[in-house]
Amino acid sequence: MLVLSRKLNEAIKIGDDIEVKIIAVEGDQVKIGIDAPKRIDIHRKEIYLAIQEENSRAASFSSDLLTKLSLQKGEE
Known part of the structure; x- marks a missing residue:
């Protein structure tokens, strides 16, 4: 980790x-103010971290749902 000291109105x-x-x-x-491209x-x-956790949960749910749907289709 890089550690820098800055004073008021100074930037990195x-x-x-x-x-x-x-x-x-x-x-x-x-x-602090952050100037960065919109992308x-x-x-x-x-x-x-909350976004990452929610994305992980959603991906897991989607995977479980696809597995259940595949199993149901195989039973037909």
Whole structure:
């Protein structure tokens, strides 16, 4: 992991397309702005993990459903 120190209004570049800028520092909270192309999804980590879990659950459900449908079709 790369660890960098930044001050208010300073930024970090990630590749050519992404810039992360320190917008405000208020107590123990830091507000950041992220400038990135629309094609790049940006989520808080807890939201990202929830999306991954839901996608995994949906994929598992779809697989189970296909298996059940295949078994039912074979019984006909």
